[in-house]
Amino acid sequence: METASPARVQALAEAGVPHLPPQYVQPPEHRPAPSSHPAAALSIPVVDLSFASAADAVRAACEDWGAFHVIGHGVPVEILDAMRGAGLAFFRSPMEDKLRFACDPARGAAAEGYGSRMLANDDSVLDWRDYFDHHTLPESRRNPSNWPDFVPGYRETIVKYSNSMKDLAQRLLQIISESLNLPPSYIEEAVGEVYQNITISYYSPCPQPDLALGLQSHSDMGAITLLIQDGVGGLEVMKDGMWIPVAPLPDAVLVILADQTEIITNGRYKSSVHRAVVNAERARLSVATFYDPSKSRKICTTPLLVSRDEPQKYRDIVYGDYVSSWYSKGPKGKRNIDALLIQQ
Ligand SMILES: O=C(O)CCC(=O)C(=O)O
Ligand SMILES: [Fe+2]
Numbered sequence: 001m002e003t004a005s006p007a008r009v010q011a012l013a014e015a016g017v018p019h020l021p022p023q024y025v026q027p028p029e030h031r032p033a034p035s036s037h038p039a040a041a042l043s044i045p046v047v048d049l050s051f052a053s054a055a056d057a058v059r060a061a062c063e064d065w066g067a068f069h070v071i072g073h074g075v076p077v078e079i080l081d082a083m084r085g086a087g088l089a090f091f092r093s094p095m096e097d098k099l100r101f102a103c104d105p106a107r108g109a110a111a112e113g114y115g116s117r118m119l120a121n122d123d124s125v126l127d128w129r130d131y132f133d134h135h136t137l138p139e140s141r142r143n144p145s146n147w148p149d150f151v152p153g154y155r156e157t158i159v160k161y162s163n164s165m166k167d168l169a170q171r172l173l174q175i176i177s178e179s180l181n182l183p184p185s186y187i188e189e190a191v192g193e194v195y196q197n198i199t200i201s202y203y204s205p206c207p208q209p210d211l212a213l214g215l216q217s218h219s220d221m222g223a224i225t226l227l228i229q230d231g232v233g234g235l236e237v238m239k240d241g242m243w244i245p246v247a248p249l250p251d252a253v254l255v256i257l258a259d260q261t262e263i264i265t266n267g268r269y270k271s272s273v274h275r276a277v278v279n280a281e282r283a284r285l286s287v288a289t290f291y292d293p294s295k296s297r298k299i300c301t302t303p304l305l306v307s308r309d310e311p312q313k314y315r316d317i318v319y320g321d322y323v324s325s326w327y328s329k330g331p332k333g334k335r336n337i338d339a340l341l342i343q344q
Contacts, residue, residue, distance in 0.1 A: 013204035020208040048072040059179035066272035069252040087200040136162035137196035165289040206278040214276035220258035222292030232284035238273040295320030314340040
């Protein structure tokens with residue numbers, strides 16, 4: 001159990017607070033823009049993995065967006081629905097049950113379990129979000145007794161979903177490698193043994209959604225993130241300096257390139273900067289599956305994508321050092337990866 005238990009956002013929302021508490025008020029420059037900007041007409045690419053031309057579509061999507069929907073991915077819809085259903089059943093359960101699985105603040109910001117705030121420092125604006133984080137791979141980290149026991153089938157659902165997302169992520173990393181003329185196993189081998197976390201995010205209705213963010217602007221730190229969501233909408237990706245809403249596409253899986261893929265590919269493919277906005281009426285659920293290196297893994301740019309015309313952009317880095325610098329500084333609207341830029 002948490003000692004200095006931070007208020008869960010869901011408890012604030014359900015108590016019907018009429019105004020956004022001050023810790024959640026974003027500075028004006030970070031507040032969500034009115035949704036009427038012209039770029040809202042753009043929408044992120046959809047790649048059908050069952051097409052023979054998938055690698056070409058993936059290349060275009062990675063170069064232009066760093067994020068794309070995949071359909072024809074072969075993961076049974078029942079597995080996606082079971083995952084969303086288990087997540088929703090958890091968040092709809094009584095607070096006292098949920099708090100039995102609260103993450104342990106003594107274990108730092110990345111602890112497994114039910115939590116609300118991602119960053120350790122007290123000065124940052126809080127996200128209007130609660131989450132449940134699961135450590136799912138390698139199997140030595142997988143301890144289902146840390147996961148809810150009061151939702152029937154919950155633990156089995158997580159295990160099944162974890163395995164399906166691992167397979168899909170590996171298939172995508174192969175296609176991404178091939179799309180850059182690298183050997184198919186290149187990125188997977190550069191990442192090494194996969195450390196997978198699954199985070200269910202729950203964004204309660206917000207009394208003043210124009211002043212808040214569900215999740216502040218960031219890029220994901222690992223190699224690749226696979227995200228599913230419900231039909232509510234709220235995720236936005238940054239493209240050419242503008243925030244573009246990602247409209248939910250039923251049964252698709254959203255692929256988000258993360259920082260280590262950018263480092264390995266020498267910036268040919270950029271990690272996607274994204275955030276979640278909230279609304280006043282409907283709760284929203286998403287499930288993000290992170291495919292990360294181990295903390296001790298050294299991540300290096302492939303020499304195959306370094307040349308006189310394209311010199312190495314980023315310093316090699318031990319992944320654990322990268323993660324600690326993120327948790328100590330926070331995203332601050334900037335990409336962590338910029339700290340690794342080699343001065344040309
Ligand atoms: O809820 C979402 O749509 C985004 C979640 C996300 O970006 C994350 O957990 O890193
Ligand atoms: Fe993210």
